[in-house]
Amino acid sequence: MKHALLVPTDFSENAWVAAQYAAELAKKYDWSIQILHVYQTFSRLLATQEFKDEVSKHNIAAAEDDMEIFYNRFKEAYPDIDSTAACMEGNLNDIVLSLIDENSIKFIVMGTKGASGLVNVAIGSNTYELIRHSPIGVLAVPANYGEFRLEKIGVLTNFKDNDIDILDEFIARTSPSLKVSLLHINEAARRPNSEDITFWKEKVMKALGSNEVTYHDYEMVNRLDVNIPITYAVERLVEDEDVDVLLVSYTRKSFFRNLFSRSLPKVIANNLKVPTFFKKVD
Template identity: 25%
Template structure:
């Protein structure tokens, strides 16, 4: 992993994601690419007969000056964590956030994206309908979404939910490689419902396939209520990162839409690692 992209909006949310991005860059010996995007206004030339370039140049300059003002604060955050040595580059672009992220991923050969998430009543509101969701759905690299309430600590446990499909094997291999860099263990969960189509033979096949992975545990929990079972698992197993495939996104969103206040307050602090098929 050579380059990590972090979109910034200079909020508390992106500051928190910045800390996670720094820690990821340290672990993977990566360069951190900071991206700030802004919108240019649509100007009616009849209502405002003024040179477009003057307006656009003024807005670009204002954003550039703001970017320069904020960078010392971010550098200070890095120094506080003894991460001032992390290589960082900066990109300032106008236009749509998702389009620009995709463009930078291609131009800069980005391997990984870290984004901050927040919502009016919880970060999942943002995850479901706004920028983070759009990025996860449209980019080709893994995305770590970091809720504003998360506080970085040593990542010791990564959860990976599976339905024992063939496509899950490759994703689990990626999660294991990610975990090894962090000296973390991976807990792979399958909730076996009464109408489950996963055979015991398939489960044993998976366990045999990953037999050499000493830091991997499989948890097969019989229960008809998948949502509550996974919620309890994440809480009771002290999960630090929840990894998932993007094809599970709708299921994942549904999973946490109707949680209790107590459970939601826990999930507010859990970063989500979205992988692609």
């Protein structure tokens, strides 16, 4: 079975940018594309069944018309990519998780609104739930993303094994030839010593079987739970190391746990300039 990218869409321009990114990724690795639109079931206690049926018919027709326009645009832009499109009624989170379980999906690729953060992503607030629960993570693409490139990946690290896990998983799904940059955010005057940095780099290189690993950190002045410094620090790290994709993982015991449970997607996605792979690692 050919591997596929699942691209949920609401037919917006943000979703179109994500579809374009997914198409370039699919071309690079010879994957197929599955474009999905999920619309909500109409439910109101006082409404008659006849009225509910009429609303449902309208929603189905509107979704199928919009999908036809979106999918025709996609096929015209990428005629050589094996692709399908579907509209489904129900809950986005449940449907996507079911499709992941039943199909060979490499990544869920979704659009964001950039400065608005992932909480207001193009396809709705359920994206946050997908990031929290998807067993394969979510690859979020900023609305202002430009020319496709995938040569170097960066991972926000706190010298924990789950950082290696997400690197290993991403590389296993893509290519072992990708360069890796370890990105660390320091609290004021708490920079790791050179011996710890060297040890961690060597451990990562050994685990990945790669010598293409660099390390870069950024010192924050304020607490790590202050949104603006976190955003600025991540932006600087991404720009300084010129990474093409940022990897962010978390566990219940991780460095990013509190940030994620409160607003990590919004914080990191704010003014994001590169696609970011969010993955919960248990």
